[in-house]
Amino acid sequence: MPIERDPCVYILASGRYGTLYIGVTSDLMQRLYEHREAVTGGFTSRYKVHRLVRYEMFDDMEGAILREKQLKRWHRQWKINLIESENPHWADLAVGLGLEPLAPRGRRHGS
Numbered sequence: 001m002p003i004e005r006d007p008c009v010y011i012l013a014s015g016r017y018g019t020l021y022i023g024v025t026s027d028l029m030q031r032l033y034e035h036r037e038a039v040t041g042g043f044t045s046r047y048k049v050h051r052l053v054r055y056e057m058f059d060d061m062e063g064a065i066l067r068e069k070q071l072k073r074w075h076r077q078w079k080i081n082l083i084e085s086e087n088p089h090w091a092d093l094a095v096g097l098g099l100e101p102l103a104p105r106g107r108r109h110g111s
Contacts, residue, residue: 005026006026006028007057007058007059008025008026008056009023009055009056009064010023010032010056011071011079013083013090014047014050014051017090020049021044021047022071022072024061024065029099032099036099050102051090051102052093053083054082054083054087
């Protein structure tokens with residue numbers, strides 16, 4: 001049986017009240033790095049969804065996957081309420097885990 005590290009469900013946001021992404025991983029720090037560096041491309045890369053706004057640790061991957069599926073079925077407002085219950089300012093929790101702060105998003109000329 002493979003060794004499970006730290007099963008985790010996480011929510012990323014593009015910004016406060018922005019686009020949300022829910023994922024599951026056994027290595028949160030590695031997965032955050034992959035999202036931030038656009039290693040795998042896809043949704044989070046396309047929509048610049050890189051800010052860790054919530055994460056939940058689990059004892060096993062099965063529990064984490066069940067929670068991920070549950071959260072993905074939730075209405076958007078329920079997800080926002082969940083985030084704000086512990087992170088009302090939508091701070092990037094990855095900084096507290098040791099990652100560098102994200103660069104501020106620049107504005108285009110004329111916007």
